[in-house]
Amino acid sequence: MLKIVFMGTPDIAKLALERIYESGNEILAVVTTPDTQKGRGMKFIPSPVKEYALEKGFKIYQPEKIRKNTEFIETIKDLNPDVICVVAYGKILPKLLLEIPKFGCINIHPSLLPKYRGPAPIQWAVLNGDKTTGVSIMYLDEGMDTGDIIIQEETKIEPKETTGNLWNRLSIMGANLIVTALEQIEAGTVQRRKQEGEVSIAPMLDKEISKINWEEKTGENICNLVRGLNPIMGAYSYLEGKKIKFWDVEYLQNEDVIKDFPELEEYLYKLKDVDPGTVLFSDSKKGLFIKAIDGIIKAIEIQPENSKRMNACDYLRGNPIEIGKIFE
RNA sequence: CGCGGGGUGGAGCAGUUGGCAGCUCGUUGGGCUCAUAACCCAAAGGUCGGUAGUUCGAGUCUACCCCCCGCAA
Numbered sequence: 439m440l441k442i443v444f445m446g447t448p449d450i451a452k453l454a455l456e457r458i459y460e461s462g463n464e465i466l467a468v469v470t471t472p473d474t475q476k477g478r479g480m481k482f483i484p485s486p487v488k489e490y491a492l493e494k495g496f497k498i499y500q501p502e503k504i505r506k507n508t509e510f511i512e513t514i515k516d517l518n519p520d521v522i523c524v525v526a527y528g529k530i531l532p533k534l535l536l537e538i539p540k541f542g543c544i545n546i547h548p549s550l551l552p553k554y555r556g557p558a559p560i561q562w563a564v565l566n567g568d569k570t571t572g573v574s575i576m577y578l579d580e581g582m583d584t585g586d587i588i589i590q591e592e593t594k595i596e597p598k599e600t601t602g603n604l605w606n607r608l609s610i611m612g613a614n615l616i617v618t619a620l621e622q623i624e625a626g627t628v629q630r631r632k633q634e635g636e637v638s639i640a641p642m643l644d645k646e647i648s649k650i651n652w653e654e655k656t657g658e659n660i661c662n663l664v665r666g667l668n669p670i671m672g673a674y675s676y677l678e679g680k681k682i683k684f685w686d687v688e689y690l691q692n693e694d695v696i697k698d699f700p701e702l703e704e705y706l707y708k709l710k711d712v713d714p715g716t717v718l719f720s721d722s723k724k725g726l727f728i729k730a731i732d733g734i735i736k737a738i739e740i741q742p743e744n745s746k747r748m749n750a751c752d753y754l755r756g757n758p759i760e761i762g763k764i765f766e
Numbered sequence: 767c768g769c770g771g772g773g774u775g776g777a778g779c780a781g782u783u784g785g786c787a788g789c790u791c792g793u794u795g796g797g798c799u800c801a802u803a804a805c806c807c808a809a810a811g812g813u814c815g816g817u818a819g820u821u822c823g824a825g826u827c828u829a830c831c832c833c834c835c836g837c838a839a
Binding site for chain 2: 477749754757758
């Protein structure tokens with residue numbers, strides 16, 4: 439049994455905390471970011487980690503800042519933890535804190551380091567259309583995700599998998615893996631190795647990215663954008679001044695569409711002349727088809743302005759879209 | 767007391783200056799088809815988010831409440 443201080447904030451961290459606790463370790467304290475005003479009405483919402491900690495009665499700390507917060511650092515020092523586990527805490531730990539636990543500070547990072555160092559590794563793996571990714575358990579050092587690796591596990595990214603799906607899977611993998619790492623630390627069999635391979639950075643997602651660029655992006659790019667931003671932001675486009683978000687789309691070749699809908703064949707000759715983003719076919723039974731530079735995007739799940747997500751076909755029933763209108 | 771949008775048959779929407787609650791689909795039954803997600807005919811299905819009020823009369827106007835959604839953080 440190890441004595442652990444856990445630092446983390448979102449749901450991915452909550453799951454890890456849960457597993458660490460359930461596998462028989464002692465949680466000396468939980469550190470999470472202060473409650474923030476979120477959502478409609480700007481109410482103060484505790485982080486998922488805090489909720490779980492409250493439920494289990496763990497000691498909770500929510501310092502505003504930790505760099506130069508000597509009082510907080512002393513508090514942690516007094517707890518005398520064997521290990522500090524950090525999972526998506528949201529703040530960079532100062533050296534003074536890193537040096538406290540005798541077995542070090544370990545971290546879950548949801549990518550195969552050194553690929554995708556930084557805050558948005560899962561999102562970027564999907565956005566870039568990667569076929570595989572993984573989870574790394576590593577020692578923290580003063581850099582950004584540059585510490586030595588303890589264990590890594592790889593997983594495939596399914597062709598239609600969204601960031602949300604992958605996020606859930608990696609959360610579980612990470613939670614299990616950090617427990618394994620803790621067991622190794624306790625048993626004294628833990629190994630560490632330097633990060634090797636090509637380094638890349640996964641920066642925070644810019645808002646700009648969520649607008650679909652029909653002119654320049656290929657059908658595959660658009661598909662990756664849509665699933666990569668689901669469910670965090672959603673990719674959007676404007677139709678007649680109204681913002682429409684795309685939550686699920688399918689990328690089709692012209693031939694695929696003709697095969698399913700022979701009646702579209704008469705439109706085929708027009709395809710070359712039409713601008714990307716143009717609505718090629720719109721019907722509440724067959725769906726909504728939009729031209730991309732190299733094929734056709736079929737909208738499956740969309741979200742109109744001020745409304746909720748819905749099936750594209752449902753939307754078209756009450757809001758018919760004329761063929762020839764252009765998304766931009 | 768951050769800003770804004772909205773709750774109308776199972777789904778998505780319309781409903782003008784208050785005056786019989788509609789549209790596109792779906793569902794059920796029937797018909798036509800070699801056949802169909804196509805077409806034709808018919809039917810069922812709503813206390814219009816809730817409560818109180820104004821009125822001869824409220825989906826529509828007023829007040830309060832509940833729920834949902836978007837932006838912003």
